[in-house]
Structure formats: C-alpha cells, structure tokens
Amino acid sequence: MAAQQALFMAAGDGSRGSLPRTPRQAEVAARRNGVEYVELPCRTLLNKTTNPHLSFTWTINPYRGCEFGCAYCYARYTHEFMGYDDPANFERRIFVKTNAAPALARQARAQHFDGRPIALGTATDPYQPAERLFRVTRGILETLRRYPKLRLSIVTKSALVKRDTALLAELARRGAVTVGFTIITLDRRLARTLEPRAATPQRRLRTMRHLHDAGVPVALLVSPILPHLTDAAADLERLIIAARQAGAATLRCNPLWLSSSSRKTFFPWLRQHFPQLLPAYRRIYSQGMYQSEAYITRVTSLMARLAAKHGLAYGTADEFAPEGNEAPGTEAPPQPQQLTLAGS
Numbered sequence: 001m002a003a004q005q006a007l008f009m010a011a012g013d014g015s016r017g018s019l020p021r022t023p024r025q026a027e028v029a030a031r032r033n034g035v036e037y038v039e040l041p042c043r044t045l046l047n048k049t050t051n052p053h054l055s056f057t058w059t060i061n062p063y064r065g066c067e068f069g070c071a072y073c074y075a076r077y078t079h080e081f082m083g084y085d086d087p088a089n090f091e092r093r094i095f096v097k098t099n100a101a102p103a104l105a106r107q108a109r110a111q112h113f114d115g116r117p118i119a120l121g122t123a124t125d126p127y128q129p130a131e132r133l134f135r136v137t138r139g140i141l142e143t144l145r146r147y148p149k150l151r152l153s154i155v156t157k158s159a160l161v162k163r164d165t166a167l168l169a170e171l172a173r174r175g176a177v178t179v180g181f182t183i184i185t186l187d188r189r190l191a192r193t194l195e196p197r198a199a200t201p202q203r204r205l206r207t208m209r210h211l212h213d214a215g216v217p218v219a220l221l222v223s224p225i226l227p228h229l230t231d232a233a234a235d236l237e238r239l240i241i242a243a244r245q246a247g248a249a250t251l252r253c254n255p256l257w258l259s260s261s262s263r264k265t266f267f268p269w270l271r272q273h274f275p276q277l278l279p280a281y282r283r284i285y286s287q288g289m290y291q292s293e294a295y296i297t298r299v300t301s302l303m304a305r306l307a308a309k310h311g312l313a314y315g316t317a318d319e320f321a322p323e324g325n326e327a328p329g330t331e332a333p334p335q336p337q338q339l340t341l342a343g344s
C-alpha cells in the first residue's frame, strides 16, 4: 500500500509564494456564465516534485480552480486553503496565472532548466474554459518550446487542446510531448453528472484521434476508477478498445481516493444520483482516503491485463499525474507573499 500511496503523492500546484493574502477581495479580471476569473500573479511556475515514484520532476498548473467541476476532484483543497469553504467556489472562482510565461522563463533560467520531465495540469485542467479567455497554457507551451531537451506530459479532459495541434505536433516531432486524456467511462449520462462541464467522453476520444493523426502521442488515463460505478471489467475493456482505436498507445489508471476535501462534494453527489451506493462507499472509505490494497491490486491487475490484450503500454510508475485524482493535497499551498493583482 505504501508504494501505491506514494504514487498518489505529488507536489502542489506550483504557485509558490503567489497567493493573494485576501483572495476574497481580489480583483476580478473577467466574469462569464456565473464564473469569476481572478488574476493570480506568480513568482514561480515550475513546482518541483519530491516523490521518487513519479516519473516527472516538475509540475505546472496554469490555473487554480477548475470550471469542469468533477464530483470526485481532489484539487478542491487548494481553494479550501485560501479560505473558500464552499466547494462550489472551486468551480466558480478561477485563479488565473496570467504572468505564467515570463515567470516560467525566469525560473527556467535561474534553475538551469535541464529538460527533466514536466507534467502540465496536475492539479487543474490546463485547457479548461478559462484558457479560451486567457491563453495561459498556450503561453507556457510557447515558452517551453525554446528548450531543446523538453519532455512534457499534458493531461486534459478538454477538446480545446485541439487549438494547439500545430505546436504540439512540432514538439512531438522532437519526441518532447505526450497528451493524456482522462476518460473514466463511455457512459455519456454518467459522465455528464460526474464531470458536468467537461467534454463528453466521445468528444475526448475524437480529440485524441485528431492529435494522434497529427503525430502527437496520446494516452488514456482512467482516473479515478469508481467502485460499483465504473469498475466493471466489460465497461473498462470497452473504454480501452475505444481509446486504442483513437490512437492511445499508453494506459494509466488509479482507483478513486477521497480526501476530506473531495468527500464534501463527492458524497452529496452520490446521495443525489446513487443513494443506494452510499453504505458501500461509507464502508470502503471508512478507514481513510484509499481503497483497500486488495481492491487496488485487483483493479490495477485487471487494467494491466486489458492493456496487454489490446496492445497498450501500461506501467506502474506514473508518467502522468491526471488532474484531479492523482495528486492529493499532501502539500498545502504555501503562504501568500504579496498581493499585486492587476485589474482587467
């Protein structure tokens, strides 16, 4: 179990020294569809991981908060840390690291960036709707493309990544990038309630195919696997086959883990949509955040077998840290240093 837990441990969201002291009073840069976007200047963007089980050294998160609003998302703790106790704030008040690209360039110079692997989008989706407005992820990619030794993995549930196809294809020709798509079910209705504002699974698969056809290596991330909801072997096999047909060459997965922060959203969701499963989930997660070791072994063994059967590479070391269910908040975001918000 220790090794399994260690796989789940990654660094925070990379905004070291960047939080506003009083985020409730921070200036809103834009409003759209009931969502507020708040500028969050950062001094550093690359966040160094400390977990030796992860195969990437750095993480980058262009945003804090995520409009996709997945019921199981672990990253809500980042808003709790800033004093937002209502979980809805995570989806409705998005912090935007608008100066990410220059901060990244400065930091890369200072740290003598040497091309060790970077995971983009470990805590929030880098192609969430805010990216359409602010293009922070785009700026980061344009900065990173300057580094000849770049090794980058991106994780998303968004079709917006298609916008950057040409740039990603350029990086792929250097062997510098892989794009992972988190898809946990092909059941469109279930996905709609679980991941209310993310692209449908079918749209993610089409986007995966599009990038694959453009020469960009793509991967399937089945994370989290939900007990009694998405863990049926036949369903998982159908998902893997669909991803294979869309060009996925790699499979990663993780069973659901539930921090105290994510329980506040997940259990009400379960009560609303699958009340009959409440007792089972209470029992499973009564001892802590993780499923039993026996369950984890059974599910990951099944996924490894299915991967082999359908010709996908499968590894236990994490190449990706799927946003929202693989990098628990084991490291609280650091204390704020300075409040310098620019208005829109």
Ligand code: SF4
Pocket (backbone or CB within 6 Å): 066, 067, 068, 069, 070, 072, 073, 074, 075, 123, 124, 125, 157, 195, 198, 323, 324, 325
């Ligand atoms: S799981 Fe990922 S896509 Fe879903 S809300 Fe969390 S960060 Fe966003």
